[in-house]
Amino acid sequence: MRVVICGAGQVGFGIAERLAAEQNDVSIIDSDARQIQMVTEQLDVRGIVGWGAHPDVLARAGIDQADMIIAVTLHDEVNMVACQVAHALFNVPTKVARIRAQTYLAPEWSDLFSRDHLPIDVVISPEIEVGEMVLRRLSLPGAIDTVSFADGAIVAAGVVCREDCPIVDTPLNQLTQLFPEAQATIVAVSREGKTIVPTALEQLQVGDIAYFVTQADQVQRTLSIFGYDELPSQRILIAGSGNIGYYVARELERRNPLARIKLIEKNRAKAQEAAEHLNRTVVLNGDALDQSILDEAGVGEADIMVALTNDDRINILSCLLARQLGARRILALLNEQGYAAFARGLGIDAHVNPRQITVSRVLQHVRRGRIRGVHALLDGSGELIEAEALETSPLVGKQLRDLDTLDGLRIGAILRDGKVMQPRGDMVVRANDRVVLFALAERIKRVEQLFRVALEFF
Known part of the structure; x- marks a missing residue:
């Protein structure tokens, strides 16, 4: 497959890395020459310096022979125009664009991306995707990763096998006999940094990350078999009222009438805006690294602290501080791929990686x-x-x-x-x-x- 990627940032690099490893013909465009040099030095791809929306730049990338264009620059408008140019001038079959501004995605403007207007086949909104992932984590305490399939009928979840996990050192083919109520299949295990596909005789070990697949209404029961019996979080503290933090708070208000939500935002204008648009959420203007603000937000009584700011370091440190002050669980948004293992080693229960979700x-x-x-x-x-x-x-x-x-x-x-x-x-x-x-x-x-x-x- 021949693919042209516009944008060599974290998401564009991640997509190029996966596609190039699978022997696809990949060209990647970015206006930053240093970024293109870094990508081409690390990956077997063609790099083109320029704006992905410009026809001559797309032509140099081989767009006339491409099966797909994936526009994931930081600018929505560049992504949209790149897809328009690829369609109108080069007849590219499949056009994918990352759109971050929620106004473009509002239901009343749903016809915008039709073939007669802006012909984009797949619109990806990172904020919504990441927000939904956070909401799934909140509903399933104990799971470090969750995803639904088959229109929500099937759920896959990842869990860490702790020392009190009842099923460690037990062959997988005996689980049905020992736990007849378990209707789940363990499909993958991460052990000491290596991923394995388990056989029927495989035994889970303490420290393993196990992924299971089950029917949607069996997830909570399966988590309890792994030793996780917590109820879904109701007292929730959110740090950051950006697009993701605001989306999570708004959807929690809509979906969970019992949720008690508090939101901390450092920027005064953004805090005021969030307070005006949210109904049941208590919005505090302050720094999530300030202990007095966390105390005022009732962090010691929180079921979970969710750090969703744009700064990975603030997310990690505020989570660790919240844990020290009594929060039962912590969840951090981490953009840098390399921070995941580091955060896990520090005791952060779970993290969400926007790049991985978008890829x-x-x-x-x-x-x-x-x-x-x-x-x-x-x-x-x-x-x-x-x-x-x-x-x-x-x-x-x-x-x-x-x-x-x-x-x-x-x-x-x-x-x-x-x-x-x-x-x-x-x-x-x-x-x-x-x-x-x-x-x-x-x-x-x-x-x-x-x-x-x-x-x-x-």
């Missing part, structure tokens, strides 16, 4: 075959994927135990006719099944082949 959203539309959902995890070492099995799929008509193609893959659940089923060795995949699985990064191409649309299908 996952883009990959969903890059993947070949009938891929419906993608979620990159564990620093990109693997992906949770939802795919639809068509009549031409090599999976269809065979028992799972007879398939010799599943090395490096593990199926977590299958949705058939609206019913979620756990995979079993004697199960036969049927056409139109929606399959949720985990695949190591080096096996992604195989997943695409398993769910490809063959020419004979037409």
